[in-house]
Amino acid sequence: MRLCGWLILLLRAAALATAIAEDTQSERLLFLSTQLRPIAEAQKMRNVVLKNFPREVEFVTSPPLSFLERLQNELQSGATPPDVIGALHGELQPLAERGALVPLAALAEKAVGRGMAGPLLAIGQFGSAQQHYIPWMQAGYISVANKRALAYLPSGADIGIDALSDDQLSAWAGNLQQNTGNRLLGFPAGPQGLMHRFLEGFLYPSFTRGVVRPFRSMEAEAMWAQFSALWKTVNPNSTNYNFMAEPLLSGEVWIGFDHIARVLDALRQKPGEFVAFPAPSGPRGRGYMPVIAGLAVLRTARDTAGAMALIDYLTRPETQIATARSIGFLPVLDTQLAAELEPGLRMGAAVLTKAETSTDALPALPSVGLGPRDGEFDKVFTDTFKLIVLDGQSPRTALDRQGGGPETFVHRGGRAMLTT
Numbered sequence: 001m002r003l004c005g006w007l008i009l010l011l012r013a014a015a016l017a018t019a020i021a022e023d024t025q026s027e028r029l030l031f032l033s034t035q036l037r038p039i040a041e042a043q044k045m046r047n048v049v050l051k052n053f054p055r056e057v058e059f060v061t062s063p064p065l066s067f068l069e070r071l072q073n074e075l076q077s078g079a080t081p082p083d084v085i086g087a088l089h090g091e092l093q094p095l096a097e098r099g100a101l102v103p104l105a106a107l108a109e110k111a112v113g114r115g116m117a118g119p120l121l122a123i124g125q126f127g128s129a130q131q132h133y134i135p136w137m138q139a140g141y142i143s144v145a146n147k148r149a150l151a152y153l154p155s156g157a158d159i160g161i162d163a164l165s166d167d168q169l170s171a172w173a174g175n176l177q178q179n180t181g182n183r184l185l186g187f188p189a190g191p192q193g194l195m196h197r198f199l200e201g202f203l204y205p206s207f208t209r210g211v212v213r214p215f216r217s218m219e220a221e222a223m224w225a226q227f228s229a230l231w232k233t234v235n236p237n238s239t240n241y242n243f244m245a246e247p248l249l250s251g252e253v254w255i256g257f258d259h260i261a262r263v264l265d266a267l268r269q270k271p272g273e274f275v276a277f278p279a280p281s282g283p284r285g286r287g288y289m290p291v292i293a294g295l296a297v298l299r300t301a302r303d304t305a306g307a308m309a310l311i312d313y314l315t316r317p318e319t320q321i322a323t324a325r326s327i328g329f330l331p332v333l334d335t336q337l338a339a340e341l342e343p344g345l346r347m348g349a350a351v352l353t354k355a356e357t358s359t360d361a362l363p364a365l366p367s368v369g370l371g372p373r374d375g376e377f378d379k380v381f382t383d384t385f386k387l388i389v390l391d392g393q394s395p396r397t398a399l400d401r402q403g404g405g406p407e408t409f410v411h412r413g414g415r416a417m418l419t420t
Contacts, residue, residue, distance in 0.1 A: 133294030153211025186253030201289025267344030
């Protein structure tokens, strides 16, 4: 009788263990993301992008400012931790620094095999030997030119606009002004424009190979002097431009720079009239600011294998195309996928790939850890731009007037931009 009772208990325990294991595999995976929060985007993620994944996935979104707080509260309260995290580079960095993320070396190898650019993948290592996240989606900043402007390219630019230097851009804009009588180069320097991103992610890295520490350097002083000279060929209405699509479409501007989302209407409406290309290079290289959303796995994930399978699925070529078509974020694969995209997105994707894979590429990612003070950091750059370029103050006087500049924010707990 006793033996029979023990056998029954053992059988029940074995059945329970089997049921738990099966339940873990059949339970839905929890995917927490700071991206795709608008209802329409989240629904497309659930109903289109995740449709063909063999497991059920609960896609939950969280605002970036409460992202880390939410994770901490859930872990402390014993709530179910997410299996996969989807967030921007700067939002994942604190988790990597705390050792909270599972290394993803095997997935990184797969990503390389699928055509992901090495410099883009390396950004997910945060300067370490570990692959902390796998790039998932990207956006970025591009230059766009009306094809009529190509007739005025300077001599020496015959290698193509994909490899222009700052000097060649200046000569190009000067040729346009001289031959048309109009200042046809434009920047988004309006009240809601993203001029600060050009300064932080493109101009400073290209001339100083940094952003924060070389803010007041001699290289920065020379850079501001050169940019002030270029501004004499820039459309004066640039201080009113928030989005560059409209002045490009109207012909008020023939060459413009902006976030891809803010020029996409021009590329979509008249793809045959425009060409897109990377921002020009400076003395230290070709600065660019990738906007990268990555996928990571928490060490507290209930189903690590399932989480990695989901990341593998989301970085397959067919899933990358479905994401781009339905949501508008660009693929992170070096894209032979371009043929599958609409012409406007195709041009943008090609430019980002060219920037990432250029031999002089200098990726510069925004500072993280500033929270609500992020706007104050940006204001240092826009104020300096106004003093030097718009008000005509000497670069050295203006730079000294900013005191410690952006480095004071780093000393208060933020982190400097990554420039490699």
